[in-house]
Amino acid sequence: MASSSPSRLRARKAVLPASALADGTRRRILETALQLFASRGFHDASIRDLAKELELRPSALYAHFPSKEHVLAELVRLGHEAHHEGLRTALLGAGAKPVEQLRALVRAHTQLHATHPQLAVVVNDEIHALPPELAAPSLALREQSSALLMAVIERGRAQGVFSVPNAGVVAAAISAMGLRLPYWFEPTPALDVDALADLHAELALRMLGVKAGK
Amino acid sequence: MASSSPSRLRARKAVLPASALADGTRRRILETALQLFASRGFHDASIRDLAKELELRPSALYAHFPSKEHVLAELVRLGHEAHHEGLRTALLGAGAKPVEQLRALVRAHTQLHATHPQLAVVVNDEIHALPPELAAPSLALREQSSALLMAVIERGRAQGVFSVPNAGVVAAAISAMGLRLPYWFEPTPALDVDALADLHAELALRMLGVKAGK
Amino acid sequence: MASSSPSRLRARKAVLPASALADGTRRRILETALQLFASRGFHDASIRDLAKELELRPSALYAHFPSKEHVLAELVRLGHEAHHEGLRTALLGAGAKPVEQLRALVRAHTQLHATHPQLAVVVNDEIHALPPELAAPSLALREQSSALLMAVIERGRAQGVFSVPNAGVVAAAISAMGLRLPYWFEPTPALDVDALADLHAELALRMLGVKAGK
Amino acid sequence: MASSSPSRLRARKAVLPASALADGTRRRILETALQLFASRGFHDASIRDLAKELELRPSALYAHFPSKEHVLAELVRLGHEAHHEGLRTALLGAGAKPVEQLRALVRAHTQLHATHPQLAVVVNDEIHALPPELAAPSLALREQSSALLMAVIERGRAQGVFSVPNAGVVAAAISAMGLRLPYWFEPTPALDVDALADLHAELALRMLGVKAGK
DNA sequence: GATGAATGAGGATTCATTCAT
DNA sequence: TATGAATGAATCCTCATTCAT
Numbered sequence: 001m002a003s004s005s006p007s008r009l010r011a012r013k014a015v016l017p018a019s020a021l022a023d024g025t026r027r028r029i030l031e032t033a034l035q036l037f038a039s040r041g042f043h044d045a046s047i048r049d050l051a052k053e054l055e056l057r058p059s060a061l062y063a064h065f066p067s068k069e070h071v072l073a074e075l076v077r078l079g080h081e082a083h084h085e086g087l088r089t090a091l092l093g094a095g096a097k098p099v100e101q102l103r104a105l106v107r108a109h110t111q112l113h114a115t116h117p118q119l120a121v122v123v124n125d126e127i128h129a130l131p132p133e134l135a136a137p138s139l140a141l142r143e144q145s146s147a148l149l150m151a152v153i154e155r156g157r158a159q160g161v162f163s164v165p166n167a168g169v170v171a172a173a174i175s176a177m178g179l180r181l182p183y184w185f186e187p188t189p190a191l192d193v194d195a196l197a198d199l200h201a202e203l204a205l206r207m208l209g210v211k212a213g214k
Numbered sequence: 215m216a217s218s219s220p221s222r223l224r225a226r227k228a229v230l231p232a233s234a235l236a237d238g239t240r241r242r243i244l245e246t247a248l249q250l251f252a253s254r255g256f257h258d259a260s261i262r263d264l265a266k267e268l269e270l271r272p273s274a275l276y277a278h279f280p281s282k283e284h285v286l287a288e289l290v291r292l293g294h295e296a297h298h299e300g301l302r303t304a305l306l307g308a309g310a311k312p313v314e315q316l317r318a319l320v321r322a323h324t325q326l327h328a329t330h331p332q333l334a335v336v337v338n339d340e341i342h343a344l345p346p347e348l349a350a351p352s353l354a355l356r357e358q359s360s361a362l363l364m365a366v367i368e369r370g371r372a373q374g375v376f377s378v379p380n381a382g383v384v385a386a387a388i389s390a391m392g393l394r395l396p397y398w399f400e401p402t403p404a405l406d407v408d409a410l411a412d413l414h415a416e417l418a419l420r421m422l423g424v425k426a427g428k
Numbered sequence: 429m430a431s432s433s434p435s436r437l438r439a440r441k442a443v444l445p446a447s448a449l450a451d452g453t454r455r456r457i458l459e460t461a462l463q464l465f466a467s468r469g470f471h472d473a474s475i476r477d478l479a480k481e482l483e484l485r486p487s488a489l490y491a492h493f494p495s496k497e498h499v500l501a502e503l504v505r506l507g508h509e510a511h512h513e514g515l516r517t518a519l520l521g522a523g524a525k526p527v528e529q530l531r532a533l534v535r536a537h538t539q540l541h542a543t544h545p546q547l548a549v550v551v552n553d554e555i556h557a558l559p560p561e562l563a564a565p566s567l568a569l570r571e572q573s574s575a576l577l578m579a580v581i582e583r584g585r586a587q588g589v590f591s592v593p594n595a596g597v598v599a600a601a602i603s604a605m606g607l608r609l610p611y612w613f614e615p616t617p618a619l620d621v622d623a624l625a626d627l628h629a630e631l632a633l634r635m636l637g638v639k640a641g642k
Numbered sequence: 643m644a645s646s647s648p649s650r651l652r653a654r655k656a657v658l659p660a661s662a663l664a665d666g667t668r669r670r671i672l673e674t675a676l677q678l679f680a681s682r683g684f685h686d687a688s689i690r691d692l693a694k695e696l697e698l699r700p701s702a703l704y705a706h707f708p709s710k711e712h713v714l715a716e717l718v719r720l721g722h723e724a725h726h727e728g729l730r731t732a733l734l735g736a737g738a739k740p741v742e743q744l745r746a747l748v749r750a751h752t753q754l755h756a757t758h759p760q761l762a763v764v765v766n767d768e769i770h771a772l773p774p775e776l777a778a779p780s781l782a783l784r785e786q787s788s789a790l791l792m793a794v795i796e797r798g799r800a801q802g803v804f805s806v807p808n809a810g811v812v813a814a815a816i817s818a819m820g821l822r823l824p825y826w827f828e829p830t831p832a833l834d835v836d837a838l839a840d841l842h843a844e845l846a847l848r849m850l851g852v853k854a855g856k
Numbered sequence: 857g858a859t860g861a862a863t864g865a866g867g868a869t870t871c872a873t874t875c876a877t
Numbered sequence: 878t879a880t881g882a883a884t885g886a887a888t889c890c891t892c893a894t895t896c897a898t
Binding site: 667698699701702705706 | 857858859860861
């Protein structure tokens with residue numbers, strides 16, 4: 001009921017979100033590590049692999065990051081910040097109606113995961129490779145992002161526009177739609193990121209008992 | 215918008231599905247490897263870690279499996295077979311109506327992921343650590359399981375009971391609800407596996423444009 | 429006012445004290461490490477050097493010791509135990525007179541340092557390379573050995589047979605005679621270990637204000 | 643029977659002897675290296691550690707010294723020269739009597755080791771990290787210093803004021819008193835450097851068979 | 857004088873695996 | 878079946894040093 005390839009993500013060029021402040025070699029390291037960690041996993045991608053891809057000697061990386069873990073930590077932090085910022089911005093532009101707020105959140109969530117699949121994978125599948133102190137800031141942001149969605153759902157429920165038996169389960173289902181994207185979605189002319197975002201918003205509203213087009 | 219813990223899965227005892235034919239030490243190895251691979255990932259869990267947990271010396275494992283990869287391959291195979299078998303059995307007992315068939319599929323999918331979270335994680339997150347020849351049989355089963363869901367959706371659509379703009383996207387969303395369970399769901403008296411399965415079925419039907427209770 | 433060679437100790441075969449319980453490869457590792465650590469220092473002697481000397485691959489050492497530090501810790505422990513045991517035994521066979529007790533202690537101290545120069549060097553010059561938890565047991569033994577000497581001096585002083593302005597300074601001076609031996613002493617027919625031990629005992633007694641021959 | 647702390651020397655500020663001609667950054671490097679090499683040993687103290695302590699980048703050190711070894715060599719040279727000069731000066735001011743000469747030598751030896759413990763440690767424990775050509779000048783000075791002491795002892799013996807069974811062994815014992823000071827001595831009001839120097843001179847004379855006060 | 861980026865050699869240690877017992 | 882000892886390749890990382898700026 002899910003479809004994936006043995007090497008997780010196609011070896012497509014990884015792009016950091018616009019918000020990432022990193023220059024020159026540091027940026028190249030982050031982008032290459034992103035692509036590598038996403039496609040093979042943190043523990044299966046060695047510093048040597050990373051250096052080879054960058055045409056550097058492994059030791060050169062240590063002038064830019066204190067350890068392999070710190071490279072991952074930076075990616076995870078970056079990804080969580082871009083995600084959280086994306087959700088917050090979407091919400092700010094959505095007006096006061098829960099339906100519009102939810103549509104905005106889901107569209108942003110989907111767009112981020114569809115546009116930055118490698119970052120999404122690293123953020124979700126590799127964060128557990130981090131020691132608690134490096135993971136903590138990202139986990140905190142994650143809680144906040146979760147809370148944004150829950151708050152909108154609860155408000156919609158309180159106003160009677162959403163009908164939902166279990167808000168947490170629905171929130172998890174909505175979140176899951178986006179989280180799984182990197183493993184199957186590839187934008188096509190027939191289904192581009194924007195259209196997908198609309199579809200996901202529609203599905204989310206259906207789960208919340210809102211009639212289509214409302 | 216997603217919630218997980220730094221070490222992926224709580225260190226809860228892993229249970230093989232009933233269908234697993236394995237006895238004595240071989241079974242202990244599989245169960246312990248399942249728990250280890252699920253909580254730390256295949257590449258981060260060493261043969262030494264596994265042996266220590268089993269109170270055996272690393273070399274002893276090679277009397278039971280030809281390599282570390284083969285242990286993983288066996289778990290992945292087992293997981294996929296249990297999953298596929300679960301879906302097939304559910305479908306067989308569901309009668310001919312698409313709504314009932316879909317409900318059965320979703321309930322089975324959810325029950326499997328909620329009851330065997332470690333297996334679900336290993337099957338989905340660690341299969342990419344396998345060489346293609348060891349992954350192939352499982353990937354084939356996975357396609358078949360996907361096809362079961364798609365077929366039900368298409369039949370429902372053809373009969374006019376499902377209304378859905380893009381079947382593939384809905385199928386992915388339905389699948390995703392189950393796949394993400396291991397990362398957040400913990401059965402409680404207030405929300406046990408069976409109740410969750412009902413909720414998921416309900417959400418799936420909503421996504422397919424079916425009114426509640428139908 | 430001191431004489432030493434650039435590579436600290438001549439590369440003479442190192443012998444573990446009889447009390448060392450170690451067999452086969454473990455014993456070979458300890459003896460070779462002793463010789464290496466004594467002549468070049470812990471930090472300048474690599475695991476690769478040690479393995480090469482042993483005609484083993486570096487990884488093979490880790491079947492016998494968990495780390496390079498643990499090899500050193502074992503040598504340091506062994507050395508301190510042999511030393512402390514040597515002093516205690518000497519004292520037990522010395523009767524009740526402070527002069528005889530002191531002569532026995534000094535002779536034993538000198539004999540140990542002259543007979544096991546590498547161990548003496550490692551014990552004294554390399555213990556600081558150990559983390560506190562590995563050094564602690566040896567440091568405790570060291571305090572006890574110091575206390576033995578101080579007690580004898582204090583008793584002799586109380587009985588009026590020793591005349592000494594500052595017991596601690598004299599104890600340090602007596603101790604120092606032995607500790608420096610590895611850096612210059614080489615037994616010869618003209619001055620063997622036993623003769624040296626007598627000389628040191630004589631010098632110690634002179635420092636304590638005891639007439640020769642008394 | 644010896645007392646020391648795990649990290650060899652307390653991390654007390656290291657002071658170069660007055661004779662050291664070094665200005666600005668070069669001097670800061672020498673003093674910081676002295677403190678570092680003394681407390682952790684040459685091989686355990688890296689250029690990076692040294693640079694960090696100095697709030698400089700590692701590469702900046704190479705504008706002042708051609709290599710890490712040359713920093714050590716300079717300290718070792720400096721230490722030996724200060725020591726030798728100290729002994730020579732002491733001897734010059736001591737008159738012609740062997741007893742007074744010996745007292746002067748021992749007092750100087752003790753004062754130098756008590757006042758510059760780090761330098762004493764580096765000079766004695768780390769010289770073996772130098773290649774022969776860098777160590778040679780210092781070793782030559784060392785021989786000369788030794789010879790000064792031996793000459794005084796032999797003269798005293800020839801004049802019948804010293805009674806000693808083995809001049810070399812006594813010389814070594816006298817030297818050892820000073821050499822071990824850095825590992826235990828800390829000046830206090832009750833026992834300052836000057837008082838200690840007197841005590842050592844007294845002990846040295848006792849070893850040479852000279853009655854107290856003579 | 858000082859820096860930042862890089863290098864090549866080498867550091868200790870862990871890896872999955874083999875094999876004689 | 879299980880073990881202990883060993884291996885060769887690989888792990889991450891640190892080393893002293895260089896060099897263009």
